[in-house]
Amino acid sequence: MSGANLLKESGPREVFCGLTSIVWLHRRMPDAFFLVVGSRTCAHLIQSAAGVMIFAEPRFGTAILEEKDLAGLADAHEELDRVVKDLLARRPEIRTLFLVGSCPSEVIKLDLGRVAERLNEALIGQVRVLNYSGSGIETTFTQGEDGALKALVPLMPKSDDQQLLIVGTLANSVEDRFISIFKRLGIKQISSLPPRQSTDLPSIGSGTKVLLAQPYLTETAKALKHLGAEILSAPFPLGVEGSILWMKEATKSFGINDSLVNSTLEPLKLRAIKALQPYKEKLSGKKLFLLPESQLELPLARFLHRECGMELIEVGTPYLNREMMKMELELLPEGTRVMEGQHVDKQLDRVREYKPDLVVCGMGLANPLEAEGISTKWSIELVFSPIHGIDQAADLAELFARPLHRNELLNQKVLTTA
Amino acid sequence: MELTLWTYEGPPHVGAMRIASSMKDVHYVLHAPQGDTYADLLFTMIERRGKRPPVTYTTFQARDLGGDTAELVKGHIREAVERFKPKTLLVGESCTAELIQDQPGSLAQGMDLKIPIVSLELPAYSKKENWGAAETFYQLVRGLLINQTKKNIEYNPTIWKDEGRRPKVNLLGPTLLGFRCRDDVLEIQKLLGAHGIDINVIAPLNASPEDILRLTSADLNICLYPEIAESVCSWLQRNYGIPFTKTVPIGVNATKDFLKEIYELLGMGNPISQTDVEPSKMPWYSKSVDSNYLTGKRVFIFGDGTHAIAAARIATEELGFKVVGLGTYSREMARPVRAAAKDLGLEALISNNYLEVEAAITESAPELVLGTQMERHSAKRLGIPCAVISTPIHVQDVPARYSPQMGWEGANVIFDDWVHPLMMGLEEHLIGMFRHDFEFVDGHQSHLGHQSIKQDLKSDLQSEKKLLDISNEQSANNEPVWTPEGKEELAKIPFFVRGKVRRNTEQYARQAGCRNIDSETLYDAKAHFHA
Ligand code: SF4
Ligand code: SF4
Numbered sequence: 039m040s041g042a043n044l045l046k047e048s049g050p051r052e053v054f055c056g057l058t059s060i061v062w063l064h065r066r067m068p069d070a071f072f073l074v075v076g077s078r079t080c081a082h083l084i085q086s087a088a089g090v091m092i093f094a095e096p097r098f099g100t101a102i103l104e105e106k107d108l109a110g111l112a113d114a115h116e117e118l119d120r121v122v123k124d125l126l127a128r129r130p131e132i133r134t135l136f137l138v139g140s141c142p143s144e145v146i147k148l149d150l151g152r153v154a155e156r157l158n159e160a161l162i163g164q165v166r167v168l169n170y171s172g173s174g175i176e177t178t179f180t181q182g183e184d185g186a187l188k189a190l191v192p193l194m195p196k197s198d199d200q201q202l203l204i205v206g207t208l209a210n211s212v213e214d215r216f217i218s219i220f221k222r223l224g225i226k227q228i229s230s231l232p233p234r235q236s237t238d239l240p241s242i243g244s245g246t247k248v249l250l251a252q253p254y255l256t257e258t259a260k261a262l263k264h265l266g267a268e269i270l271s272a273p274f275p276l277g278v279e280g281s282i283l284w285m286k287e288a289t290k291s292f293g294i295n296d297s298l299v300n301s302t303l304e305p306l307k308l309r310a311i312k313a314l315q316p317y318k319e320k321l322s323g324k325k326l327f328l329l330p331e332s333q334l335e336l337p338l339a340r341f342l343h344r345e346c347g348m349e350l351i352e353v354g355t356p357y358l359n360r361e362m363m364k365m366e367l368e369l370l371p372e373g374t375r376v377m378e379g380q381h382v383d384k385q386l387d388r389v390r391e392y393k394p395d396l397v398v399c400g401m402g403l404a405n406p407l408e409a410e411g412i413s414t415k416w417s418i419e420l421v422f423s424p425i426h427g428i429d430q431a432a433d434l435a436e437l438f439a440r441p442l443h444r445n446e447l448l449n450q451k452v453l454t455t456a
Numbered sequence: 457m458e459l460t461l462w463t464y465e466g467p468p469h470v471g472a473m474r475i476a477s478s479m480k481d482v483h484y485v486l487h488a489p490q491g492d493t494y495a496d497l498l499f500t501m502i503e504r505r506g507k508r509p510p511v512t513y514t515t516f517q518a519r520d521l522g523g524d525t526a527e528l529v530k531g532h533i534r535e536a537v538e539r540f541k542p543k544t545l546l547v548g549e550s551c552t553a554e555l556i557q558d559q560p561g562s563l564a565q566g567m568d569l570k571i572p573i574v575s576l577e578l579p580a581y582s583k584k585e586n587w588g589a590a591e592t593f594y595q596l597v598r599g600l601l602i603n604q605t606k607k608n609i610e611y612n613p614t615i616w617k618d619e620g621r622r623p624k625v626n627l628l629g630p631t632l633l634g635f636r637c638r639d640d641v642l643e644i645q646k647l648l649g650a651h652g653i654d655i656n657v658i659a660p661l662n663a664s665p666e667d668i669l670r671l672t673s674a675d676l677n678i679c680l681y682p683e684i685a686e687s688v689c690s691w692l693q694r695n696y697g698i699p700f701t702k703t704v705p706i707g708v709n710a711t712k713d714f715l716k717e718i719y720e721l722l723g724m725g726n727p728i729s730q731t732d733v734e735p736s737k738m739p740w741y742s743k744s745v746d747s748n749y750l751t752g753k754r755v756f757i758f759g760d761g762t763h764a765i766a767a768a769r770i771a772t773e774e775l776g777f778k779v780v781g782l783g784t785y786s787r788e789m790a791r792p793v794r795a796a797a798k799d800l801g802l803e804a805l806i807s808n809n810y811l812e813v814e815a816a817i818t819e820s821a822p823e824l825v826l827g828t829q830m831e832r833h834s835a836k837r838l839g840i841p842c843a844v845i846s847t848p849i850h851v852q853d854v855p856a857r858y859s860p861q862m863g864w865e866g867a868n869v870i871f872d873d874w875v876h877p878l879m880m881g882l883e884e885h886l887i888g889m890f891r892h893d894f895e896f897v898d899g900h901q902s903h904l905g906h907q908s909i910k911q912d913l914k915s916d917l918q919s920e921k922k923l924l925d926i927s928n929e930q931s932a933n934n935e936p937v938w939t940p941e942g943k944e945e946l947a948k949i950p951f952f953v954r955g956k957v958r959r960n961t962e963q964y965a966r967q968a969g970c971r972n973i974d975s976e977t978l979y980d981a982k983a984h985f986h987a
Contacts, residue, residue: 049535050513051490052490052493052513053491054491055491055492056491076551077467077551078463078465078551079470079550079552081463082463082466082470083491083492085462086497087497098461101458101459103581104457104458105579107581108581118457121457121459124459125459141551142552144518145552146555173489175516175517383535400493401497402494402495404500405505406506406507408506409506
């Protein structure tokens with residue numbers, strides 16, 4: 039491990055809980071429904087994070103616990119059965135139902151695993167019922183996806199055939215692009231987890247080589263490894279460099295000859311670097327501070343430093359899996375402050391002290407920082423936008439250059455009118 | 457257990473946050489897991505506040521639960537007080553912390569903090585946001601005033617005369633995340649100022665704990681938002697003899713009644729308008745001849761209690777609409793809303809389920825919906841014009857321009873906000889009629905540049921399709937069937953009344969024993985319902 043300076047902090051945090059990942063998971067698998075078993079707070083969190091009013095019939099909801107459900111667990115089980123039955127009657131198109139645990143359901147020890155088991159028997163052939171926890175006492179933001187994917191793993195059919203398995207939700211267009219490049223490189227069998235239809239699960243076995251597309255899938259990776267898959271170790275596919283190293287890890291493990299790989303990727307690389315150039319000019323030398331939220335912070339920092347020339351003040355992450363992040367950490371410059379955990383007030387003190395040009399943060403903090411004259415980028419936008427892959431590198435850089443550009447535009451106007 | 461796809465109100469601790477964030481020098485330590493910090497974005501994103509809400513979340517984790525969470529809570533309280541130096545501390549818990557029963561309020565009280573501590577108990581599994589806001593405001597006012605000596609309970613409404621000063625009142629209830637509170641407060645200040653009445657304290661919005669201590673020197677409390685302020689107002693009346701107003705000044709008539717009520721309570725005689733000029737443009741706009749088409753427009757109203765009741769009154773008395781549905785998501789306001797509905801010959805809809813509200817809208821076939829942002833979406837799906845009259849808040853409800861709901865200017869704003877969607881409906885109808893004309897090729901539309909028209913036309917066509925699909929299904933249940941010619945005739949009717957016409961015609965066909973509905977049946981039905 040190189041010289042990134044690994045620090046830890048604890049105190050009041052300002053991060054979403056794992057329930058939030060439902061916001062993109064439900065879009066990825068339109069035949070699945072995510073039923074949170076929780077409180078009005080949980081329901082309010084998801085609708086506030088997602089701005090769900092646009093949906094007539096969203097594919098997620100909350101079974102809100104009421105006073106009487108807290109009185110006896112037996113009744114809570116019965117009530118949940120009833121809610122599920124009502125829901126499925128109204129939404130016959132649902133193939134997979136995720137029961138999602140929350141803080142309240144964890145604290146009262148409502149065993150959603152048992153509920154799922156029982157419902158599975160009752161609904162056999164109609165709907166599969168799975169469960170995982172997105173609770174804020176155990177998970178942050180993107181970790182919810184880790185839980186959901188891990189819940190799908192036992193249902194994956196077994197096969198020892200050679201295949202490449204891409205794990206982690208990607209935008210469909212980005213995924214198609216990766217698949218077509220891999221095909222050109224001669225990898226024939228490629229599948230994805232999560233699939234686009236919840237019932238269309240890829241197989242798993244000793245011939246499976248896993249590329250993780252997202253950095254937050256610790257538990258899913260473990261489960262896949264347990265079933266014989268090989269987890270390839272690479273940086274994450276953000277930016278030109280990361281994407282190439284990521285793809286090369288796959289071609290290496292499939293024994294594809296270097297000259298084909300290089301002749302295929304080299305033109306893509308040159309084109310992407312060219313596209314990146316104008317943003318690099320904007321970003322180069324600018325100071326960046328990343329507050330912890332999505333666990334994408336390390337790969338983003340690596341990209342923005344190495345390919346866009348930004349100076350890293352601090353790289354926050356809600357949670358650091360050193361093994362999984364090994365290669366990312368190695369690519370960071372000597373002495374980079376990597377801060378695991380959070381004390382939001384102290385961290386904001388440091389933001390004010392170092393006066394970065396750009397802060398990556400959650401939605402709750404963005405406008406207050408802007409009001410103090412500090413440009414920001416919302417981290418939630420990064421989990422919604424197609425940012426992975428060589429061809430997206432310029433788009434990714436543009437997301438960070440935009441607030442700086444805007445700042446320049448508006449400040450100019452102030453000067454001319456003043 | 458209640459299946460909820462979307463909720464009108466957040467949990468009660470969000471109500472408490474509204475009070476804390478509205479005020480100055482107040483901090484709220486909230487015992488809650490990290491995910492609950494999402495609530496900050498309601499203030500910083502939706503309301504575009506440039507300040508973080510003054511809230512410290514303890515963000516306890518599963519691994520803390522085995523250990524001493526009480527120590528953790530105390531640590532956060534100590535740090536928050538040191539860092540933010542509040543003059544009053546609110547301490548409470550969210551849904552999860554309520555289950556582990558650390559009693560953060562009592563912990564704080566045992567810490568010798570030298571500032572007033574208000575401990576909040578907001579039952580998260582039975583109550584909601586507005587209740588939480590009202591309870592927090594009440595606990596805060598009571599907590600701060602409890603040691604003050606009580607005034608003479610015998611209220612003297614004319615003491616201001618004896619003391620040789622202008623009467624002064626408190627404006628109670630405006631908060632962040634409320635509906636247009638920011639501007640209502642300005643409008644009411646202006647209105648009262650014009651009648652020689654001074655403002656003593658406005659709370660909670662922008663009030664400090666010192667201001668709360670001054671509440672009792674007012675002659676009268678103005679209860680602007682009963683959802684938030686009624687419990688405080690009645691407590692102040694019980695304990696200090698200060699009366700409070702019951703009329704909410706939304707609409708011209710209500711504003712007049714409001715002034716009358718204040719004049720009476722303060723012993724000021726009769727409010728005489730200072731000029732002959734009608735202070736609001738709404739009455740004339742409503743009377744002017746081009747508003748004739750508003751007559752009898754069917755309107756469906758849903759929102760918080762205060763705004764829904766006010767809207768019903770304006771709709772019937774001031775715009776000549778016909779209210780065909782009235783409801784609220786607020787259980788606490790169910791009683792007055794039921795009464796208001798009964799006066800209109802309706803049964804109120806009390807529901808927190810937006811799908812139920814949408815079904816009620818469909819059922820009553822209105823031509824205009826006055827609702828929350830959720831009803832705006834439902835109405836859009838149904839192809840019905842809509843104006844937003846109530847929380848839950850949305851970025852669009854925090855406009856950059858001045859746009860109160862209360863007082864004279866509020867009435868002007870309401871006229872524009874409600875009538876424009878209807879005019880748009882008419883315009884779209886015209887555009888729909890002429891859409892095959894060559895002028896209406898793409899890119900040549902209204903000089904107003906309504907981008908949405910094309911889209912709305914599309915959804916118009918979709919709802920048309922849905923409508924026609926529905927009528928095909930009917931043959932199965934021995935229902936009258938629309939002939940292709942009848943359908944064509946139906947499609948010519950403006951979309952915003954089409955639903956009503958379809959239902960009336962089908963009802964007529966059933967009564968008349970018609971099996972097929974053609975254009976003649978349609979006109980027969982029309983004549984029948986006019987007769
Ligand atoms: S942190 Fe816990 S209680 Fe809060 S929204 Fe997330 S799961 Fe629900
Ligand atoms: S000319 Fe423009 S403003 Fe006038 S009715 Fe037509 S679209 Fe509306």
